[in-house]
Each structure stands twice: as C-alpha cells, then as structure tokens.
Amino acid sequence: MYTLNLDIAQFLSEYWQKKPLLIKNAFPQFEDPISADELAGLACEEEISSRIVVTKDDNWEVVQGPFEDYDNYGETHWQLLVQAVNHWYPDSQPFVDAFRFLPDWRFDDLMASFATPSGGVGPHVDNYDVFIIQGEGERRWTVGDNTPQQRRGGNPNSPLVEDFTSIIDVVLEKGDMLYIPPGFPHCGETLTIAMSYSIGFRAPSQQELVSEVADYLLDKNLGQQRFTSISEPDAPGVISQEHQLGLMDLLTQLSQDPNNYQIVLGKLLSQNRFELDICEGEEAYTEADLQDAFDQGAGINRIGGLKVLRLENDTNSRLFINGEVYELPNTPEEVLAILSDNVSLSSDIASTLCQNDEVQSLLLTLINQGLCYLADTEA
Known part of the structure; x- marks a missing residue:
C-alpha cells in the first residue's frame, strides 16, 4: 500500500x-x-x-x-x-x-x-x-x-x-x-x-486535437458545410475581416457540437503512447466460463495502463477503451462509473454487473481481447 x-x-x-x-x-x-x-x-x-x-x-x-x-x-x-x-x-x-x-x-x-x-x-x-x-x-x-x-x-x-x-x-x-x-x-x-x-x-496539444478532428471528419465524411457571405469586399485582392471570421467560425461550429468532439476526445484520450501488455488467451471464454470463474472467487483485472473512460454529459451511453468506442445504450450511468473508475472488480461485483447482458458481453469481449483478465482480487 x-x-x-x-x-x-x-x-x-x-x-x-x-x-x-x-x-x-x-x-x-x-x-x-x-x-x-x-x-x-x-x-x-x-x-x-x-x-x-x-x-x-x-x-x-x-x-x-x-x-x-x-x-x-x-x-x-x-x-x-x-x-x-x-x-x-x-x-x-x-x-x-x-x-x-x-x-x-x-x-x-x-x-x-x-x-x-x-x-x-x-x-x-x-x-x-x-x-x-x-x-x-x-x-x-x-x-x-x-x-x-x-x-x-x-x-x-x-x-x-x-x-x-x-x-x-x-x-x-x-x-x-x-x-x-x-x-x-x-x-x-x-x-x-x-x-x-x-x-x-500529459494533455494533448492543439496539433493532436486538430489532427484527430480532421481524421474523424474524413472517416465519417462530415464537415461538408461551406462558407457563405452576406457582403463582399470592395477590392478583389483582399480577404475581408468579415470573411476571415466567417471562415474560422466554421471550425468553431464543429468544435462546439458534442456529436463531433465527444467521440474524438473519448477515443484520443483513452489511447496510450506506449504498447500494452495484451494477454489474449488461446481459447475464447464463454458466458458459462465467466460464471464458473466468479463462482470460484475470481474477479476481473485490467491489464496495466489500460484506460477505460466515460464522458460527463455524453450524448450516448458508452465507454471509451484503448481508443475504441463501446456502446452500452441500456446500461445505467452508475454502472458505467463502476466500470471506468475501478481497475479491478471483485468476483461479487463482477457477477452482479454481469446480470446486465450488455456489461457481460463487454467484459467477455475485453477478456477475450486480452485487455482484462480473470484473477484473484480483493477489490
């Protein structure tokens, strides 16, 4: 300790x-x-x-x-x-x-x-x-x-x-x-x-944030809106102040829309700079295997360094794990908090959480991907 x-x-x-x-x-x-x-x-x-x-x-x-x-x-x-x-x-x-x-x-x-x-x-x-x-x-x-x-x-x-x-x-x-x-x-x-x-x-730089937003917009084919103006400058070779602010306002609109920035931030901030020690098993666990492990007193641990994050006031019910999005539309906020705030779950807590089919599927997925593992735990 x-x-x-x-x-x-x-x-x-x-x-x-x-x-x-x-x-x-x-x-x-x-x-x-x-x-x-x-x-x-x-x-x-x-x-x-x-x-x-x-x-x-x-x-x-x-x-x-x-x-x-x-x-x-x-x-x-x-x-x-x-x-x-x-x-x-x-x-x-x-x-x-x-x-x-x-x-x-x-x-x-x-x-x-x-x-x-x-x-x-x-x-x-x-x-x-x-x-x-x-x-x-x-x-x-x-x-x-x-x-x-x-x-x-x-x-x-x-x-x-x-x-x-x-x-x-x-x-x-x-x-x-x-x-x-x-x-x-x-x-x-x-x-x-x-x-x-x-x-x-460490916090991301402006370069990293802009790069992630751009990648997301390209992947989803978003950000197609173009600039329109209500007046034009007198001289042909000038970019007016009004046009400058109007063009940059297009970026401001993107950055203020939670549907754009939340998923970008969740994916970016749940990634690690250094390689993780993935512990994927030879055979996939089943729901029955999971319940047997709980009955024998095993809990669930994250591998070292794995980030499991949730967004306050998220527009969707989901978790962000190692740069990926895991949608959990029928899972209460308090359960998302348990999953994101604890690096290990005791057998009793894990077994109770797995009464929710979405959570059970998520935990099975994480175990079979080698991002979590079954172990004795005092959590």
Whole structure:
C-alpha cells in the first residue's frame, strides 16, 4: 500500500500546473515497487521502451534498448530508464493508484530508472507534469523558474537546455517527492546508486486535437458545410475581416457540437503512447466460463495502463477503451462509473454487473481481447 502524504486539495489549488513543490517524506516507509534486477530484466524486452543515458564531459549520449548486459557501462556516469513499467509489471499498480486523485485521461506512464553515481539525463524542460519519487539511494535535483530557456549549444533540436539558476536545490532521499509542472527546467544528478520513479501526466496539444478532428471528419465524411457571405469586399485582392471570421467560425461550429468532439476526445484520450501488455488467451471464454470463474472467487483485472473512460454529459451511453468506442445504450450511468473508475472488480461485483447482458458481453469481449483478465482480487 502506498499512502501519499499530501494535502491534495491544497496541492490542486496552489501548485498543480502552477509551480514546483518539494514534499519530504511524501511516502512514509517507501518500498521500491520494482527492484533494479527486475527493471534490468524489463529492459531486455524488445517491445518495452528503454534507454541508457551516459554522462560525458558536459554532454550526454543516449543508447536505445533493448539491452542484454550492462558491463561495458562501468560503475558510474550512466542511468537506465524504462518507460511504462506499469504496463508490464502489475505489482507497480498500487503505486500508480496513489496518484488517481488526478483523472486517468491525463496519466501517461510510470517511468522507473536505475542510476549510478554521476548518472543523469542533463538539464531539460518537459511539456507535461511530472512527479519524481526517490527510491533507494540519493539524487540531487535542481529546478529553475518557468522562463525562456536556451537550447544547449544553440541547437534548436537539442532536448537539453543550458544551465539555469535554480529555485529548488535539494537532495531527494527515499520516499521524497518533487512535483514539476510543464515549462520548469530541471536536472537530476545521482549521488549514490539509486532507484527513482517518474509519474507523468500529459494533455494533448492543439496539433493532436486538430489532427484527430480532421481524421474523424474524413472517416465519417462530415464537415461538408461551406462558407457563405452576406457582403463582399470592395477590392478583389483582399480577404475581408468579415470573411476571415466567417471562415474560422466554421471550425468553431464543429468544435462546439458534442456529436463531433465527444467521440474524438473519448477515443484520443483513452489511447496510450506506449504498447500494452495484451494477454489474449488461446481459447475464447464463454458466458458459462465467466460464471464458473466468479463462482470460484475470481474477479476481473485490467491489464496495466489500460484506460477505460466515460464522458460527463455524453450524448450516448458508452465507454471509451484503448481508443475504441463501446456502446452500452441500456446500461445505467452508475454502472458505467463502476466500470471506468475501478481497475479491478471483485468476483461479487463482477457477477452482479454481469446480470446486465450488455456489461457481460463487454467484459467477455475485453477478456477475450486480452485487455482484462480473470484473477484473484480483493477489490
């Protein structure tokens, strides 16, 4: 169990997406959710995103995984980072659950790192919110103010920024946590062999939103309305202000119609950036198999990282799961809430929900697709 020592209401009103915050002893009696050896094992897998960052003289070299061994990297000046650990290591889910005071659609992934002394990724700026939690060992972190930063060496494509004046300079110890909003430069330096964890929360950019809307309109052959005007400019070579606003109003009309934007947002926000650990079985489960499993005390768990979302004031009764739409026209809102808000269902709850034929069909589909699985659960 991971209990976060944080005044959540105060955090959301004073710090969330506003300014950094250091929380000493954020997780009392913190235990690493994964060991260094287990993390190294994940980094051996082709489908898991991993990298090693080697610290050199005022420079950093990035080596992409997978990795078979680490002997050639030595005992200092390197760091192993593995993305989406929560997708591949189910025991990390209770740690992730501690951050579900923020909506699931924002959650990106749990990244875990093993670092040797003097290892780090260099000064950089993220475009997402991140919580950095220290496990075993110690790391020094500096955080700068949210001001324009120069890219290192004047290279606009560099992921690194020049050194900055710190507003936070701290050594994180086991259980300590640092929250950093988007735009604040930060840099970590490992003092002793250390495990650390980053919980990231990300929102889509304007580019991503426009791209998703355009794809949806093209797929559904929508958005055919054209601009009409009530007056024309005096000069033939000018686009009048009235015409400019009228043309852009066509986009505004699209964005204000729930029939257009709700399905786009539901599909977009339920997708993951990183591959999921699909656990599809060899043979499909039947309704009888499902009921037998419930009778034997099995519940239903989601695979790690799976997002099950519902839209407030949705025009339809449905769920959005891993970028797909699942229509449930005869399912009450309170049942949709149970399905979207719980990553696991006990046998009793699952059995009761399956008295609704739509829900039973949905859960069977998710199990047979490998997005959920039957397991002993205390939910």
